[in-house]
Amino acid sequence: MTPYSPKALGANVSSAPQVSADSLPAELRRIIDRVLKRSKLWPSERADVEAELASHFADGLASGLSVEKLVEDFGDPDAASSLIRRAKIRGRSRTWHAWRLARQLALATLALVVFSYVFVTVRFFVGTPTITRDIRKELNDPIAAIPQNKRGWPTYKQAYAAIVTPEPDAAGSSRSQANGGLDTPEDARRNQDAIVLLRKAAAFPNFGVELDNPQDYEFLLRHQLRLGGKEDWASRKIEQPSRDGPAVEIVLQHLGVIRSFARLLMQDVDLALQAGNSASVSEDLVAGAQMAVQSRESPFLISDLVSLAIGDLVMSKVREVLTRRPDLLTDQSLRQIATALRDIGPRRQLVRFDSELLSFEDILQRSFTDSGNGDGRLTPAGIRLLAQLSQFNGEGPQSGAGEIAAFPVASSIGPGRKALHDMYVSIMTQVKQWEQSPRWARPAPPDPEAIKRGTFPLSPYSFLSLMMPAFNNSVHAADRFDASRDATLAIIALEQFKRAKGRFPASLSELVPSFLPQTPIDIADGQPLRYKPSGDSYTLYSLGANLMDDGGKPAETSSKESQVSNFRPMGIDFSKIHDDWVFFPYKAFPKDQPGN
Amino acid sequence: MKIERELMRGAGPVAVLKLLNRREMYGYELVETLAERTEGALVMGQSTLYPMLYNLEAQGFIESYWKEAGAKGAEGSRDRKYYRLTEKGKKRLADDIKQWEAVIRAMKALGVASIAVPALPARSNP
Numbered sequence: 001m002t003p004y005s006p007k008a009l010g011a012n013v014s015s016a017p018q019v020s021a022d023s024l025p026a027e028l029r030r031i032i033d034r035v036l037k038r039s040k041l042w043p044s045e046r047a048d049v050e051a052e053l054a055s056h057f058a059d060g061l062a063s064g065l066s067v068e069k070l071v072e073d074f075g076d077p078d079a080a081s082s083l084i085r086r087a088k089i090r091g092r093s094r095t096w097h098a099w100r101l102a103r104q105l106a107l108a109t110l111a112l113v114v115f116s117y118v119f120v121t122v123r124f125f126v127g128t129p130t131i132t133r134d135i136r137k138e139l140n141d142p143i144a145a146i147p148q149n150k151r152g153w154p155t156y157k158q159a160y161a162a163i164v165t166p167e168p169d170a171a172g173s174s175r176s177q178a179n180g181g182l183d184t185p186e187d188a189r190r191n192q193d194a195i196v197l198l199r200k201a202a203a204f205p206n207f208g209v210e211l212d213n214p215q216d217y218e219f220l221l222r223h224q225l226r227l228g229g230k231e232d233w234a235s236r237k238i239e240q241p242s243r244d245g246p247a248v249e250i251v252l253q254h255l256g257v258i259r260s261f262a263r264l265l266m267q268d269v270d271l272a273l274q275a276g277n278s279a280s281v282s283e284d285l286v287a288g289a290q291m292a293v294q295s296r297e298s299p300f301l302i303s304d305l306v307s308l309a310i311g312d313l314v315m316s317k318v319r320e321v322l323t324r325r326p327d328l329l330t331d332q333s334l335r336q337i338a339t340a341l342r343d344i345g346p347r348r349q350l351v352r353f354d355s356e357l358l359s360f361e362d363i364l365q366r367s368f369t370d371s372g373n374g375d376g377r378l379t380p381a382g383i384r385l386l387a388q389l390s391q392f393n394g395e396g397p398q399s400g401a402g403e404i405a406a407f408p409v410a411s412s413i414g415p416g417r418k419a420l421h422d423m424y425v426s427i428m429t430q431v432k433q434w435e436q437s438p439r440w441a442r443p444a445p446p447d448p449e450a451i452k453r454g455t456f457p458l459s460p461y462s463f464l465s466l467m468m469p470a471f472n473n474s475v476h477a478a479d480r481f482d483a484s485r486d487a488t489l490a491i492i493a494l495e496q497f498k499r500a501k502g503r504f505p506a507s508l509s510e511l512v513p514s515f516l517p518q519t520p521i522d523i524a525d526g527q528p529l530r531y532k533p534s535g536d537s538y539t540l541y542s543l544g545a546n547l548m549d550d551g552g553k554p555a556e557t558s559s560k561e562s563q564v565s566n567f568r569p570m571g572i573d574f575s576k577i578h579d580d581w582v583f584f585p586y587k588a589f590p591k592d593q594p595g596n
Numbered sequence: 597m598k599i600e601r602e603l604m605r606g607a608g609p610v611a612v613l614k615l616l617n618r619r620e621m622y623g624y625e626l627v628e629t630l631a632e633r634t635e636g637a638l639v640m641g642q643s644t645l646y647p648m649l650y651n652l653e654a655q656g657f658i659e660s661y662w663k664e665a666g667a668k669g670a671e672g673s674r675d676r677k678y679y680r681l682t683e684k685g686k687k688r689l690a691d692d693i694k695q696w697e698a699v700i701r702a703m704k705a706l707g708v709a710s711i712a713v714p715a716l717p718a719r720s721n722p
Contacts, residue, residue, distance in 0.1 A: 048677075049646070051662075051675065051677070052623060052646065052677045053642065053646070055622070055623070055624075055674060055675060055676050055677065056623050056624045056642055056646075058674055059622075059624035059625075059674075059676070060624060063624075063628075073627075073641050073642070074641050074642045074643055075641030075642065075643030075644060076643055077643065079643055080642065080643030080644075080646070080647065083643070083644075083647030084646060084647050084650060086647070086651075087647045087648075087649075087650030087651040087653075087654055088650055088654075090650075090651060090654035090655070091650060091653060091654030
């Protein structure tokens, strides 16, 4: 045994005795050792107890008691060590007790945190989503119900198969972009057979492209390979995409194809315009407008945006034709073109968000558990889907270990399935209300990004930010299309007026009601479109982004400032922008102006 | 007769305080005195006594100090730790005595304690 050090180190050690247990019999030393070892006291306390017990045994021996008797009288050393420890601890300072309490609280908190984390982690990893709705089928059902004899798609396929590309050049290269390559008059000249088929296909009331059709997928892919100059296009093994995933993964190849067909038709308009072929010009323009109608068939926002792009292409070409050869189109052709443009849909239906909600619900049912009442919590499958969507969108959660470890917590503290659904619906309700305002009086759009910014980046809120459609740009595209269509219909009406009256009207109001149902409005300020007749011609324009009448002077360059998507964005000096949007006479607009 | 552990737990501290109220004592002396004065009824092993002393000290009822017993430096001289009552301990003892008297009266009234309890005889310091 170590001799007792007299130095008092702790509480209640009163002095510095020199007492050693070394001289005690081995049995008594063992008792003292056992008590000291198990009591786990501070060195000073330990020394004090050791000295006192040694002194006690020495007194007993001096009194004539036997070692055995002293051992018996001592009692249970283990019980003694426990009681001594408790008593000594009780005698320690308040500071020490406060520290001990703090430590115990910290440990208890840590234990609670660990327990909670383990609980939420286990709960997270055992959670599995239950897919109860076949959203892909729900989206496809209306298309599948279209009778075969009303579908233009089979004829479009014939046209696609009939498309021919130029021979490879001397360097051996061919067209690199199969769908985007049909954009020169030469392409149109070479593909007259296909163009005849396209006009025929566009005349069908419906497009009739069923979603998730493996035969269509293979057909389009093979012909893309063919048009891309791949010699093994007919024999190459085609791997089909999975069709078990969420609706957002539905492949919409046909939209790119029909858009390239529309470009090909517009190239054919140029050929026919040069040749003075009124019938071909008319047929191509009407067919183009009908393609815009057909492409809206699949109920996706992207379908609507493709429809608007095709419609813009056609309207721009209509204005060009009426500028260059106002006499070329017959009265009947003008009426057919106007009707076809109106058929693309009323303003409020140009972009639709309903299928986006369906897609969001599909994501939710594949990501969250199903509590049976519309609610549920995030699952590992949901995290995988979130990562997949993030890669697709180029944003979202990373895959660091810390973030992975945070998923169970995010699942527990983040919003559940029902909350997310309700938020999505709430935001889209705001969007619909916001969209109802006239463009010139519309306030700032709802900002779903605020939700994302204000929360934990890995939280289930990410689903909202990833799945929320780009409604601001979409609504703006619809506004631009509608403005361009109003102007184009006014230009057709002005031509009809001139043919009927032998002159252009003094104001647009003269067109109403015989040639137009109402005076076209400038979406810049809500006033009538600016119309300036001048002899045998006229100028029709909008104030444009700067809200100033520049006398029909179009933007000379496509500057960044003129590429505004809102009429009153922050940080742009409009005084430097001269960008009236001139619809007539036709001039190649900067690409950011309406109709382009 | 030995006292049951639970009863000893209540009686032990007040007995120790009572002894220390007369004079300061060291541990072995307390054990011996208790056994002797109570005719063996309150026999306490060290495993009970010392934790009790440390508890009383922690609560401020007693205080301790080391002192060399015997002639300083003489053969057989040894350090001992003595305990004495504090003012707080005296108040506590007074309260405890009142409570014990009440208990004894109650026990008498119930016929549990029918014998007279003699007062502890006074002893001089060794």
